[in-house]
Every structure is written in structure tokens, then in C-alpha cells.
Amino acid sequence: MTSDAPIRTDIPPSGTGCAECLGAGGWWFHLRRCAECGHVGCCDSSPSQHATGHWKETGHPVVQSFEPGEDWFWNYQTGQGLSGPELAPPASRPDDQPAPGPAGSVPSDWTRRLNR
Numbered sequence: 001m002t003s004d005a006p007i008r009t010d011i012p013p014s015g016t017g018c019a020e021c022l023g024a025g026g027w028w029f030h031l032r033r034c035a036e037c038g039h040v041g042c043c044d045s046s047p048s049q050h051a052t053g054h055w056k057e058t059g060h061p062v063v064q065s066f067e068p069g070e071d072w073f074w075n076y077q078t079g080q081g082l083s084g085p086e087l088a089p090p091a092s093r094p095d096d097q098p099a100p101g102p103a104g105s106v107p108s109d110w111t112r113r114l115n116r
Contacts, residue, residue: 005062005075011038012088013066017102018042020050027105029114031066031093034058035073035084040066040093045114046100052076067099068092 018028018041028042032051037060041051055061061077064087071091073084093101100106107113 005036005060005077007035007062007073007084007087008037009085009087011036013038013090014040016040016090016093016097018046018048018050020053021046021048021105022102025105027100027102027107027110029100029110031099032063032074033066033087034060035062035064035087036060038088045116047113047115049115066092068095 013033015022018031019039021028021042026048028046030043030045031040032043033040034054039054041054042048044052051063055076062073062075064071064073064084073082075082097103100110
């Protein structure tokens with residue numbers, strides 16, 4: 001399945017972690033990358049759900065996983081997975097960056113704090 005939403009293959013990711021969590025000293029479980037503008041936000045299992053917040057704020061509905069070894073896309077607007085092109089590198093967070101992350105910011109009881 002493809003999407004009518006804009007997917008930009010020339011825009012690099014905004015960074016190596018969730019932009020809002022890094023700015024606020026928060027943490028994330030997994031990362032998602034906006035396929036339109038490159039914004040990296042945390043997934044819906046993360047406490048702050050910044051990737052979904054980015055979609056609601058900007059109207060950019062398509063994200064790609066920003067986890068090593070994953071290349072799937074998701075359309076928040078339709079609630080469906082879809083196929084997409086290879087985006088500008090890098091394709092994921094650094095392999096040495098832990099998940100959850102970032103290192104040093106994840107609470108010891110992080111599994112109890114996930115959204116399920």
C-alpha cells in the first residue's frame with residue numbers, strides 16, 4: 001500500500017533521538033521519523049508520544065520506524081502500514097544508542113511507565 005501523503009526522500013532526520021524528549025530531559029521506548037519533514041519523535045508506547053503529537057500539530061501523517069533493522073512506514077491518518085521509498089540517511093538511531101533511551105535518562109521502572 002502506498003500513501004498520497006508527501007514523503008520526502010531528500011530530508012535527513014532531525015537528530016538521533018526524540019527532539020522533544022532530548023529538550024526536556026525525557027526518555028523514549030522507540031523512535032519514529034516523520035517521512036515529510038524528518039522530525040524524530042518517540043513512539044506511542046513512550047510516555048510522551050511525541051511522534052503522534054507531531055502529526056496532530058503539523059498534519060504530517062506518515063512516519064517510518066527509526067529503529068535499526070526496521071524500515072516499515074505507518075500512516076496515522078488511515079491507521080495503516082504502507083510501503084515507501086528509502087529516506088535520506090541515516091535510516092535509524094545509532095546502533096550504540098540504547099532502546100529505551102537516551103542512556104542515563106531512562107528510569108529503573110521504565111517498563112511500568114510504558115503506554116500499552
